[in-house]
Amino acid sequence: MKVMVAYASKYGATQGIAQRLGKVLDECGYEVDVVKCADIDRASGYDAYLVGSATYEFNWRKDARRFVERNEAELSAHPLWLFSSGPLGTEQVDKDGKDVLEGARPKQFAEYSDTLHPRGMQVFRGAYDPDKIRGADRIIAWMPAIRDILPKGDFREWSAIDAWGKSIADDLQSADARP
Ligand SMILES: Cc1cc2nc3c(=O)[nH]c(=O)nc-3n(C[C@H](O)[C@H](O)[C@H](O)COP(=O)(O)O)c2cc1C
Structure with a gap:
């Protein structure tokens, strides 16, 4: 069974989560491609899909929204x-x-819940390094009110990410998930 994990990441945190999910599914015996949303025009030829994005100002990144x-x-x-x-x-x-x-x-979860009927929607903690950010993010992130709610660090919870990936593998193994 072929699974696509498509992601949109600006500074790498979401890419790391996508790669980890891909590894978990691979170890469970699935054929997995982990790809950038921006690199894929038509996402055909897979039996199941995981799509993820970093959240900025309560929204998924444009690359992910366009991919959808x-x-x-x-x-x-x-x-x-x-x-x-x-x-x-x-x-x-x-x-x-x-x-x-x-x-x-992200705002898109409510919308996609109605249009795409996903089996699951999960928020994971992210990572942030103020020395890495560029452009408008830099201006926003250094505003005093914002700075306080953007603590520096890598808060990704690998055990939660692994558990979610494993639950997807289990779900795909169940008879009703087969195409
Ligand atoms: C300018 C800016 C705005 C952000 N806005 C949000 C937000 O609205 N909600 C949220 O949960 N995280 C927000 N974050 C945190 C990022 O989503 C988090 O750092 C994420 O893991 C980054 O992923 P990436 O490295 O894949 O781009 C924001 C971070 C920055 C720098």
Whole structure:
């Protein structure tokens, strides 16, 4: 069974998550291609898809949104999982007591839930190095109000990423996932 893991990443954190998910699925016996959304025109020829993006200002990156637009028919006709990277930090709840991962769901999750019917949508914590960022991100990230909510560090939770990848492998093994 062939699985595509397509990702949009600006500074590498989401790419690392995508590669890790690909490794987990590969170790579970699937034939996996981990690809950049921007590099793929038509995403045909796979039995299942994982699509992920970094979240910036509550949105998936344009490359990922365009990939979904181009491939809506293919994605909605196959088992599909969506993931995003961001937020930063280790807190479980924010200052209002709201679950941090829940609050960091990109806007696209609600929309794609209706149009693509994914089997799962997962937010993972991301990574951020202020010395690496460029252009407009640099201006936004250094605004005092923003700086406080963008702690520096690599907060990716590899055990949660591995567990999610394994749950997808298990789901694909179940009879109803077969094309
Ligand atoms: C300018 C800026 C805006 C961000 N906005 C969000 C956001 O709205 N929600 C979120 O969860 N994370 C946000 N983040 C954190 C990034 O999503 C996180 O660093 C992510 O892991 C980066 O992935 P990448 O390296 O693949 O681009 C933001 C980071 C920066 C620098």
